[in-house]
Amino acid sequence: MQTPTLFALLLLLILVAYGTGFSRALGAARSRGGIRSLASLPSYYGVHTALWCGLPALIILGLWLVFDDAIIRTLVMGGIVDKPESLSGQNLLYAQIQNMASGNLVGEATPQLTAAAEHLNSLRHGGQWLQTALILILSVGLGAYALLKVSPEMRAREKVEKVLRAILLMCACAAIFTTVGILMSVLFESVRFFQAVPVTEFLFGLHWSPQMALRADQVGSSGAFGAVPLFTGTLMVSAIAMLVAVPVGLMSAIYLAEYAGNRVRAFAKPLIEILAGVPTVVYGFFAALTVAPFVRELAQSVGLEASSESALAAGLVMGVMIIPFVSSLSDDVINAVPQSLRDGALGLGSTKSETVRKVVIPAALPGIVGGVLLAVSRAIGETMIVVMAAGLAANLTANPLESVTTVTVQIVTLLVGDQEFDSPKTLAAFALGLMLFISTLILNFIALHVVKKYREQYD
Amino acid sequence: MTDLTQTQVRERIAARLASRHRKEKLFRGLGIASIAFGVLAVLVLFTDIISKGASAFVQTDIQLQVTYDPAELGIEQVDEESLAWANFDGVIRAALRERFPDVSGRRDKRELYSLVSNGAGFELRERLQNHPELLGKSETLWFNADDDVDTYVKSLSKSEDGFLGRTSEQKAQWILTLRESGELKKRFNTTFFTNGDSREPEQAGIRAALVGSLFTLLVTLVLSFPIGVAAAIYLEEFAPKNRWTDLIEVNINNLAAVPSIVFGLLGLAIFINFFELPRSAPLVGGLVLTLMTLPTIIISSRASLKSVPPSIREAAMGMGASRMQVVLHHVLPLAMPGMLTGAIIGMAQALGETAPLLMIGMVAFIVDVPHGVTDPSTVLPVQIFLWADSPERAFVERTSAAIMVLLAVLITMNTCAVWLRKKLERRW
Amino acid sequence: MTTMTLNAGEAGPAEDQTANPASESAVEQSAVKARAANTNIEVTGTVGSPFCDDAKLSMRNVNVFYGEAQAIHDVSLDIGRNQVVAMIGPSGCGKSTFLRSLNRMNDTIEGCRVEGELTLDGEAIYGPKVDVVPLRARVGMVFQKPNPFPKSIYDNVAYGPKIHGIASRRAELDEIVENSLRRAGLWNEVKDRLDKPGTGLSGGQQQRLCIARAIAVSPEVILMDEPCSALDPIATARIEELIDELRQNYTIAIVTHSMQQAARVSQRTAYFHLGKLVEVNDTETVFTNPEHELTEAYITGRFG
Known part of the structure; x- marks a missing residue:
């Protein structure tokens, strides 16, 4: 039976289980004088039976779907005597076997290949049967077991709720699984990368050119993986972005919170927040096609040499993107400063700006710092703007008019397109990903901690 | 003690007044300039794109x-x-x-x-x-x-x-x-709306990308909304105060701030290389975006649950309802509008996302409209990225036009969210 | 940090200072209206002696509005030099609103409008050319809840002199800080920890710090808005002593919820009811022989 059919059948079984569980509970109740005599409502008995019938079967089915390909592959490849050493060679061979098994013959059919293809087909066929049988037996058997247990004394509701609660907990743990998944995916590949390239070279090397030579005897074949130019490039673009975003974001938050009347606020706040909803790819397009030429022309008009993919253009646009982020976080923390402090300062004869600068901002400082750190983490991780506007050349420079490259740009360039999973070039992307993840993690952690402490202070 | 007389004090205050008021004006001016800069940025961005794309x-x-x-x-x-x-x-x-x-x-x-x-x-x-x-x-x-x-x-x-x-x-x-x-x-x-991608600008359209986006969002919505709501319910209504719960919370807040490209790396390493799911498929794109939007949905759903007053819970509990019944029968329906708003905002975020999808190969050149979640496809933002890279001049206007379509969809979604919030919001 | 300052005995009263007095008074006024309706007494004008010869502050026919709602109706009152005037009345009667209009703190509330003639030493408070900055330096204010800035004790007191540029040298500033703290009766308690945060003091000490902060700019008038309502009885007694001492140099207007406090610290007492000034008299007269029956009803505890 095909998996979708099996799935549909399973759903049907679950419905039947609910119905029978429900009516059995009603039947049991009738002989005792109505549903009052049941420990739970009849529908809970139905759900209880349905859960027994469906849940284990669904879990097994899911696991099956995840692992059957891998298991079949191991079995098929295990039967082949002289298989290639490299992973990519094995992949190729297996793809050939798969093609042959599904009838699209590509290339020459050796007897070994034919045998393997037949093996594969028989395994798939057998697997399908095994799957169908296992799932049906499991679901019918457990469903029947649950049905037998239906009795007025059984506390069906408690049991159902326990299962529901467990499901809720699993969903809540999704966040942890995601974090673990991220860590695992970047960590494993990074470890493999660092076996090929020493950590110290990666962290402190000044030269980045990840292109591997095609042949071993080519000149400069090794590729260079010194990531310092990427780090400095990332820092420069982020710094430019923060130079735009922090003053503008903070001042507009202050103006909106302390000065603006209701009408200005109702008009300006949503308008600025539009900036937060614009996709980054749009900013990238804007940076590459409008701002970068503009910056270039401007630089030329004052007699400076500017690259057409300058760090300045990317940084400026990134700054604009982050303005609403800084301003809404600052707005939150500024509004959390109690009015009584403002009253106190104003009551002494401070002007409004003195109140803001000397009382409100110092009081809100931890929160603002936290918000700025979050914004920095955002700037570091921003990808599309720099991919489209910042260029690929790994220059180690302090001139914002030159082209620089960033960690995210390199990750994208290294991973988009054809890739081999065991070349240091591809693995380098994961090592960069690890750096990115760790640095943003630290920033976020500090920022969230600071903001939380700040909130507690005024709660 | 040489006490300053009140007259002396008055004089000194008066002497500094003018400069203080100047500073006040300057500060206020800076504020207005900042607002103007933000508003100007919005205007320039939009006019630039519309003038290029119309x-x-x-x-x-x-x-x-x-x-x-x-x-x-x-x-x-x-x-x-x-x-x-x-x-x-x-x-x-x-x-x-x-x-x-x-x-x-x-x-x-x-x-x-x-x-x-x-x-x-x-x-x-x-x-x-x-x-x-x-x-x-x-x-x-x-x-x-x-x-x-x-x-x-x-x-x-x-x-x-x-x-x-x-x-x-x-x-x-x-x-x-x-x-x-x-x-x-x-x-x-009409070609622009009925065709897929093409090397020839006059034949290139956004249909394939739009359908790809739709499939991807569908997968994202189907996965992230139930999981997000369930997680929010657990954390808000059932979770005991312990280290495990703290860990989950820290994780969620942190994930909300992890760069999106990192989720792309996860998708590449786990979904494509480990589970061998097809590259360029909306299924994988949806999975990656699910993980990415989950924190947003959980956080907004929690806020929405939190806004349901405890008196409702107490009333239901007083009638002898179990904790689960209280939540499912009373709290959840009341919190639903807020959760839906959060979900729409999360979906809008997912719709505009590009970087993680590049990682899982949704940058392919797609001419045909995909028919399912496992067909190779691209999404609108990635299409924009691809076109923006094309040398032909005619692609510039098509890129801008695609951006206009994307922005129009996003603005519609956000307007819906705001409308929904206004319409269904209940003040306690 | 603030949690440290509130001892168990100092837990604030039920009524908190709200960010928006407009809505507060609207709600409470309706409650008071309901209660006053039972007494069926119409307030037509102010009885007693609202005026005095040597007036520091003088108000004539003051009306205050929050948007459409009128919070103060036609109030006329003089506050004499070096005198403590207490303003009492049920909550929501407008006494705080009235107090805040004396140094234009109401300007900070959107939609608030003040009409009438208010003068300080004969100069209009609401004149078109009046600068609120020096005005507020002359008319200081102490608030219901102690609100020290999250700075050191020294910086709290030095804040006013610094922004106004009152001290020309560091030594002068030190002197102003010391004098102010001495006058507020706090010097001996804090002289060894001037660099510690002001928020780390106890509630009563915080309020005295706020008073020190207010007198550091040498004001002529100090407005006090229920300064003891968040304090325990011992701290309250300390503040009340302080008010009596401060009377030598300053003119003080104090809003209070406690009739005993009004009786203890003030020379004259004004009774407000639903935004109207019902009666002004010597404190002794108000509490022993009130002229208006509403005043009598209030001080005998029939409502409030």
Whole structure:
């Protein structure tokens, strides 16, 4: 039976289980004088039976779907005597076997290949049967077991709720699984990368050119993986972005919170927040096609040499993107400063700006710092703007008019397109990903901690 | 103690007043300037994109009198095989030669043929496939002009001479002739909405990307909304105060701030390399975006649950409802509008996301509209990214037009969210 | 940090200072209206002696509006030099609103409008050319809830002199800080920890710090808006002593919820009811022989 059919059948079984569980509970109740005599409502008995019938079967089915390909592959490849050493060679061979098994013959059919293809087909066929049988037996058997247990004394509701609660907990743990998944995916590949390239070279090397030579005897074949130019490039673009975003974001938050009347606020706040909803790819397009030429022309008009993919253009646009982020976080923390402090300062004869600068901002400082750190983490991780506007050349420079490259740009360039999973070039992307993840993690952690402490202070 | 007298104090205060008020004005001015900068940025961004993209919604078309001449086509009857081999381009060329009979020479002829998009042959084939009786007859049809022609014609409305680019003087002459006789017109660009990607700008459309986005969002919504709501319910209503719960919370807050590209790495390493799911598929894209939007949805759902007053819970609990019944029967329905708003905002975020999808190979060149969640596809933002990289000038306006479509969808979604919040929000 | 300052005994009263007095008074006024309706007494004008010869502050026919709602109706009152005037009345009667209009703190509330003639030493408070900055330096204010800035004790007191540029040298500033803290009776308690945060003091000390902060700019008038309502009885007694001492140098207007406090610290007492000034008299008269029956009803505890 095909998996979708099996799935549909399973759903049907679950419905039947609910119905029978429900009516059995009603039947049991009738002989005792109505549903009052049941420990739970009849529908809970139905759900209880349905859960027994469906849940284990669904879990097994899911696991099956995840692992059957891998298991079949191991079995098929295990039967082949002289298989290639490299992973990519094995992949190729297996793809050939798969093609042959599904009838699209590509290339020459050796007897070994034919045998393997037949093996594969028989395994798939057998697997399908095994799957169908296992799932049906499991679901019918457990469903029947649950049905037998239906009795007025059984506390069906408690049991159902326990299962529901467990499901809720699993969903809540999704966040942890995601974090673990991220860590695992970047960590494993990074470890493999660092076996090929020493950590110290990666962290402190000044030269980045990840292109591997095609042949071993080519000149400069090794590729260079010194990531310092990427780090400095990332820092420069982020710094430019923060130079735009922090003053503008903070001042507009202050103006909106302390000065603006209701009408200005109702008009300006949503308008600025539009900036937060614009996709980054749009900013990238804007940076590459409008701002970068503009910056270039401007630089030329004052007699400076500017690259057409300058760090300045990317940084400026990134700054604009982050303005609403800084301003809404600052707005939150500024509004959390109690009015009584403002009253106190104003009551002494401070002007409004003195109140803001000397009382409100110092009081809100931890929160603002936290918000700025979050914004920095955002700037570091921003990808599309720099991919489209910042260029690929790994220059180690302090001139914002030159082209620089960033960690995210390199990750994208290294991973988009054809890739081999065991070349240091591809693995380098994961090592960069690890750096990115760790640095943003630290920033976020500090920022969230600071903001939380700040909130507690005024709660 | 040398006490300052009140008069002395008054004098000193008065002496500094003017400079203090100047500073106040300056500060206020800075605030206004900041707001103005933000508003200006919005305006510049939007006008820039609209001014670049608006022209993509019209397309230059050329009218030709085509003859389905069996000799030219090289076929005798209309069937599948002959259609596949038929020389429709020849028919188009013949029609062009007929319109400009005095063009001779190989170079000039090639120049002439390039007036019309080289997708015109496919249009003819489709036409003949649907109307086999046309074989041997002739009719007048509109065809998309080549992108260079399109660019030139559109630039004519901006300046007298127009932007020639790769267009030769001779070609420009033909174009002007056609335009004067009404055989060349700018018409609404339906191709843009009905086609998939193409190397030829005049044939490139966003349909495939739109459908890809739709599938991807569907997967994201189906997964992230139930999981997000369930997680929020657990954390808000059931979670005991312990280290495990703290860990989950820290994780969620942290994930909300992890760069999106890192989720792409996760998708590549786990979904594609480990689970061997198909590359470029909306399924994988949806999974990655689910993980990415989950924190947003959990956080907004929690806020929405938190806003349900405890008195409701107490009332239901007082009637003897179990904790689960209280939540499912009373709290959840009341919190639903807020959760939906959060979900829409999360979906809008997912719709605009590009970087993680690049990682899982959704950058493929997709001509065909995908039919399912495992078909290779691309999404609108990635299409924009791909077009933005194309050297052809005509792609600039198409990129901007695609951005306009994307922004329109996003604005609609956000407006819906705001409307929903206003409409269903309950104040306790 | 603030949690440290509130001892168990100092837990604030039920009524908190709200960010928006407009809505507060609207709600409470309706409650008071309901209660006053039972007494069925119409307030027509102010009885007693609202005026005095040597007036520091003088108000004539003051009306205050929050948007459409009128919070103060036609109030006329003089506050004499070096005198403590107490303003009492049920909550929501407008006494705080009235107090805040004396140094234009109401300007900070959107939609608030003050009409009438208010003068300080004969100069109009709401004149078109009046600068609120020096005005507020002359008319200081102490709030219901102690609100020290999250700065050191020294910086709290030095804040006013610094922004106004009152001290020309560091030594002068030190002197102003010391004098102010001495006058507020706090010097001996804090002289060894001037660099510690002001928020780390106890509630009563915080309020005295706020008073020190207010007198550091040498004001002529100090407005006090229920300065003891968040304090325990011992701290309250300390503040009340302080008010009595401050009377030598300053003119003080104090809003209070506690009739005993009004009786203890003030020379004259004004009774407000539903935004109207019902009666002004010597404190002794108000509490022993009130002229208006509403005043009598209030001080005998029939409502409030």
